[in-house]
Amino acid sequence: MKQTIAEKILSKKNIERKEVKAGDIILGKPDVILINDASGPLTFIQFRNIGAKKVADPQSVIVVLDHFSPPPSLSAAEAFKETRKFVQEYEIPNFFEIGKGGIEHTLLPEKGFIKPGSLIIGGDSHTCTYGAFNAFGTGLGSTDIAVALALGYTWFLVPESQRFKFEGRRMPFVSGKDLILRVIKDIGVDGATYQSMEFTGNGLLQFNIDEYMALCNMAVEAGAKTGIVEANENIAKWAVSKFGDLPELIKADENAEYINSIEYNLSEIDEPLVAKPHSPGNVVNISEVEGIHVDQVYIGNCANGTLTDLRQAAFVLKGRNVAKGTRLIVVPATQQIYKQAIKEGLIDIFLEAGASISTPTCGACFGGHMGLLSDGEVAIATTNRNFRGRMGSAKAEIYLANAFVAAASAVTGYITNPKKVVDWEEAKKFVYGDHNVN
Numbered sequence: 326m327k328q329t330i331a332e333k334i335l336s337k338k339n340i341e342r343k344e345v346k347a348g349d350i351i352l353g354k355p356d357v358i359l360i361n362d363a364s365g366p367l368t369f370i371q372f373r374n375i376g377a378k379k380v381a382d383p384q385s386v387i388v389v390l391d392h393f394s395p396p397p398s399l400s401a402a403e404a405f406k407e408t409r410k411f412v413q414e415y416e417i418p419n420f421f422e423i424g425k426g427g428i429e430h431t432l433l434p435e436k437g438f439i440k441p442g443s444l445i446i447g448g449d450s451h452t453c454t455y456g457a458f459n460a461f462g463t464g465l466g467s468t469d470i471a472v473a474l475a476l477g478y479t480w481f482l483v484p485e486s487q488r489f490k491f492e493g494r495r496m497p498f499v500s501g502k503d504l505i506l507r508v509i510k511d512i513g514v515d516g517a518t519y520q521s522m523e524f525t526g527n528g529l530l531q532f533n534i535d536e537y538m539a540l541c542n543m544a545v546e547a548g549a550k551t552g553i554v555e556a557n558e559n560i561a562k563w564a565v566s567k568f569g570d571l572p573e574l575i576k577a578d579e580n581a582e583y584i585n586s587i588e589y590n591l592s593e594i595d596e597p598l599v600a601k602p603h604s605p606g607n608v609v610n611i612s613e614v615e616g617i618h619v620d621q622v623y624i625g626n627c628a629n630g631t632l633t634d635l636r637q638a639a640f641v642l643k644g645r646n647v648a649k650g651t652r653l654i655v656v657p658a659t660q661q662i663y664k665q666a667i668k669e670g671l672i673d674i675f676l677e678a679g680a681s682i683s684t685p686t687c688g689a690c691f692g693g694h695m696g697l698l699s700d701g702e703v704a705i706a707t708t709n710r711n712f713r714g715r716m717g718s719a720k721a722e723i724y725l726a727n728a729f730v731a732a733a734s735a736v737t738g739y740i741t742n743p744k745k746v747v748d749w750e751e752a753k754k755f756v757y758g759d760h761n762v763n
């Protein structure tokens with residue numbers, strides 16, 4: 326049988342060990358079950374409601390306190406307490422306290438929990454981020470997570486797949502974020518509902534693994550079940566440096582069945598893109614929105630809070646100041662990224678520029694805390710959702726963009742093409758080092 330990447334991974338994880346195809350309903354054993362403080366407490370209630378007495382495979386469970394971390398309210402503090410209680414009661418070994426981890430989707434690969442070919446389920450919609458590592462990640466509701474905790478396996482409807490191929494030369498200041506914004510612009514926010522979005526093509530070699538995370542992270546913003554990068558040299562290199570050996574990598578078979586295929590010539594995605602309020606599908610070229618004043622710039626979240634993002638922002642902010650009338654909040658996604666950013670002098674650059682640096686947290690990304698917007702305010706953020714009310718007031722407006730754009734906008738105070746602030750050749754060296762980006 327000719328198979329897509331999703332079909333291959335689900336065939337391996339199918340507890341009946343049979344080959345599967347799109348449309349099949351199967352029982353699969355996830356390698357990782359992810360729980361956070363936002364949806365976790367509901368999962369714990371459901372776990373008890375179904376009469377579960379123990380967690381089938383505690384080793385596979387990873388619990389992260391990240392959404393309301395550190396708790397800004399009493400109710401969040403209670404949710405944290407509930408979560409710690411569950412971890413203790415069911416002897417979950419992989420637990421990340423405040424100060425020990427960071428945003429789950431950046432943290433799990435960093436800690437070595439994600440391998441090519443892994444199946445990951447999580448009580449969070451951006452669990453699809455792990456496709457960056459050639460893995461199948463998907464978000465499930467709290468009840469499904471509770472059942473998977475109790476049984477060690479759960480049901481999957483094997484998704485149909487769409488293929489997105491990137492060839493050609495990467496253009497200045499276009500980042501992983503821009504690739505997915507372009508795809509969502511083309512197919513719409515319901516363009517891949519319950520499907521696997523599979524990303525391939527030699528063009529992707531010019532983007533690094535952090536950028537693959539941004540690409541896969543927003544697959545769910547097109548309604549997808551998952552988004553997966555086909556195995557390539559970058560993923561192989563990452564796997565070898567992470568695990569010391571080369572795990573089996575997953576590629577689609579030639580002639581695998583895709584319900585739609587789109588090929589992009591990267592040289593035609595020739596400037597950064599921006600998603601306008603109030604939808605990640607409301608995407609335009611930056612030139613269409615340049616000059617709009619921003620009250621707040623937010624650099625962080627599980628799509629774009631990586632070291633690559635911080636380097637992009639720092640390069641732009643180096644020796645410059647955040648504009649008067651604008652504020653900048655920088656949120657390194659994990660403790661390790663934070664530490665590395667200090668070592669590299671990035672945090673100094675942010676502080677000198679007048680930024681507020683936050684401890685790793687989901688924070689204001691989903692309107693939790695640490696930088697909410699008030700009525701009438703406008704923000705540009707490296708986050709993945711700009712729904713009405715997402716970062717606070719329903720009367721605020723959020724633009725989504727990559728970290729080069731966000732930082733350039735912080736410097737001028739209005740949405741700005743980074744090419745007007747810094748030189749691409751210099752930026753490339755600072756951000757990507759030896760990685761051949763075009």
Ligand SMILES: CC(C)[C@H](C(=O)O)[C@@H](O)C(=O)O
Pocket residue numbers: 363364392448449450451464691
């Ligand atoms: C609160 C949480 C469960 C939610 C999600 O599922 O994605 C959040 O992370 C988000 O980004 O909106």
Ligand code: SF4
Pocket residue numbers: 392428449451626627628686687690691709
């Ligand atoms: S950073 Fe934002 S999008 Fe990502 S998991 Fe947290 S709340 Fe969700």
